[in-house]
Amino acid sequence: MITDNVPSSANTVLVLGATGKTGRRVAELLSARGVPVRSGSRSAAIPFDWSDRATWAAALAGIDSVYLSYQPDLAVPGVPADIKAFTAAAVAAGVRKIVLLSGRGEPQALECEAIVRDSGLTWTIVRCAFFAQNFDEGAFAEFLRAGELALPVGDVPEPFVDAGDIAEVAAAALVDDRHAGEVYELTGPRSISFGQAVAEIAAASGREIVYTPLTRTDFVAALTASGVPTDEISLLDYLFGTVLDGRNSPVTDGVRRALGREARDFADYAREAAISGVWSVTADA
Known part of the structure; x- marks a missing residue:
């Protein structure tokens, strides 16, 4: 059972982002x-807030290991300062190990990785491709239900990684020191374009869903017209317009190295998500 306020013990793990795509799964696997x-x-019950450093000490008290997932992304300006302050607080609290969720092809994420590696703590880096679950556990789901997903990405292939694979690798690293000092770069077993991903989702859900590539200018204009905050628009523009430029297209063997099995395929993810009805059109839609 996962609880917000567990008593201190020799192996208590603090899971940051415990309600997020990977943190929720990590917490469930550990529990x-x-x-x-x-x-x-x-x-x-013991709150943790990245924007309120006064909450960090209590959250870290009695903790052995930390799953460090930064919200919303390590690419946000100023994040390295937070990571440096947090690792110092973790050292002061007697934390032994940090497993960091990182992103592929992000210069600032690499800077944050270096901070964790140089902290003096035992560490593992889990560096990930674009999450498959972004299609059903985020804003994409609404557009897919409506029948069209439009993004500023053309035919560039991406090896979408399943959040379940990420969580399994992170959980293994948190409980087994044989993963100490490892950098696991996680991808799915093949690279496909966003258009191909949407086509697989359409096939799995039995619906007609189209993918429309946008220019970055049109993408930003659409977000602005929808009232999305400026800082969030800046982050999304960076991620879609810069990181998804082909630099991350190659498939890696990180899941196999960490878990001894192949990574989950996007088609399997799409079939399972479709069964849940997440992309179905509701009667009152």
């Missing part, structure tokens, strides 16, 4: 193994 988990979120 299933009987590992005490403290949820790291603003709504937890």
Whole structure:
């Protein structure tokens, strides 16, 4: 059972972003193994807030290991300062290990990785491709239900990685020191374009869904017209217009190296998500 306020023990893990795509899964896997988990979120009984450093000490008290997932992304301006301050707080609290969720092809993410590696703590880096679950656990789902997803990405292939694979690797690193000092670059087993991904989702859900590539200018204009905050628009423009430029297209063997099995394929993800009805048109839609 996952609880926000577990008593301190020799192996308690603080899972930051415990309500997010990977953090939720990491917490569930650890709890299933009987590992005490403290949820790291603003709504937890012992709250953790990246924007309020006064919350960090209490959240870190009695913690052995940390799953470090930064919200919304390591690419946000000023994040390295937060990561440096957090790792210092973790050292002061007696934390032994940090497993960092990182992103492929992001210069600032690499800077944050270096901070964690130089912290003096035992560390593992989990560096990930674009999450498959962004299609069903985020804003994309609404557009897919409406029948069209439009993004500023053309035919550039991306090896979408399943959040379940990410969580399994992170959970393994948190409980097994044989993963110490490893950088696991995680991808799916093949690279496909966003258009191909949407086509697979359409086939799995039995619906007609189209993908429309946009220019970055049109993408920013559409977000602005929808009232999306400027800082969020800047982050999305960076991620879609810069990181998804082909630099991350190659497939890696990180899942196999960490878990001894192949990464989950996007088609399997799409079929399972479609069964849940997440992309179905509701009666009142």
